[in-house]
Amino acid sequence: MPSSQAGASARHDVVTWGASADQMGQGTADRGYRLVVHTSAAGSGLRVRLSNAFGDRPLTLDSVYAGLQSQGAALEPGSNKRLTFDGARTVTVPAGATAWSDPLPGSLPAGSNLVVSLHSPDAAGPATGHWMAMQTSYATQGDHTAEESAANWTETTGSWWYLDSVSVRPKNPDTGAVVALGDSITDGWASTSDQNRRWPDYLARRLQKADTAVKGVADEGISGNKVLADGAGQAALNRLDRDVLSQPGVRTVFLFEGVNDIKAHTGVTAADLIAGYQEVVRRAHAAGKCVVASTVGPFEGWSEWDPAGEAVRQQVNQYIRTSGAFDGIADFDRILRSPYDQARMLPFLDGGDHIHPNDKGMQAMADSVDLASLDCDH
Secondary structure: OOEOHHHHHHOOOEEEEEOOOEEEEEOOOOEEEEEEEEOOOOEEEEEEEEEOOOOOOOEEEOEEEEEEEEEOOEEOOOOOEEOOEOOEOOEEEOOOOEEEOOOEEEEEOOOOEEEEEEEEOOOOOEEEEEOOOOOOEEEEEOOOOOOOOOOOOOEEEOOEEOEEEEEEEOOOOOOEEEEEEEOHHHHOOOOOOOOOOOHHHHHHHHHHHOOOOEEEEEEEEOOOOOOOOOEOEOOHHHHHHHHHHOOOOEEEEEEEOOHHHHHOOOOOOHHHHHHHHHHHHHHHHHOOOEEEEEOOOOOEOEOOOOHHHHHHHHHHHHHHHHOOOOOEEEOHHHHHEOOOOOOOEOHHHEOOOOOOEOHHHHHHHHHHOOHHHHOOOO
16 A cells, blocks of 8 residues: 555655656556656655556556666665565555655655656656656666666666655654745746756745755646646646645645646636736645745747736736735746836846746745745744
8 A cells, every 4th residue: 555645754754855746748658767856855764756647547666666766767776775665565556646755764854866766667648747846757668677887778768757756754853844836937947957946946946055944845837837727737726735735744835836827718717827826825824834826927029928917917026026915925926027117027037038038037936935934834
């Protein structure tokens, strides 16, 4: 049977990496994946969460390992360790469910390039994973999960498959995490691949150096995602429980989403989007979490921009800044916008399409976050 979420929570575990689950096309039998993920918080007792959230049948994984990246698909010698699930090497995850591994002995430093290798003998039907990883991972036919060499891992993939969370048990039991709920900007589009330059990555590096109890960061962005409507991934309201509130050790939800609702020309009003934000706050508060929200960034120059959408964005941002509905706010709009045209992104920070920030924009956003606002009690 899959390990329980309750087990993770009881150990004071904290999420050190996360990625939103979505449907990924069809699973392939006898397929192996070597998935490279960049952690945030340090700790011992590493656990991984495998997801079959979008599967229509049980998913069996008969070999799962975790190690540290040396270079490419090669692992640091001696680092690759087998993960078990309630003591067993094989786990079958029911359709729509997730499963936590048992804790792995040993400690994991902050900011590690962790490599999770997994193999399914009979995967079929809709696969679950995260499409836009902005990170090169590896694939192979057959079970080569135990190997530390890259020799058999000759295929590459830009997605994460069947893995949606990694947790550790920090030395300090007061350590917590922040989860970034967002769209392609949070997912890192227009940042440099394989360099961990998404804004949540820059935030994680700030938190590691800061005198704060919040050390874990999970990036739950999905490219194209909306607050209110399913499409590119389930709507934020429909994935809040699985992608955010179920993560271990979460203290704060960082809400930065809404531009896709606005620019889609579906008639979404400021009142509609505000009502969506209010539901996120209500549900997060009910779960004992704080909510920090950011203003929606500028996007004039993007093909879907129009004055009507800009008016909605301004109304929404006014609400975020002045309503007092949130436990804290960040003002990414103020950071990103040009002082000469406040509907446009500052060219220095623009990734080139006038809606997605480049690496410098990502860093500027993260640098603007009040770290104290992430460490609140509710």
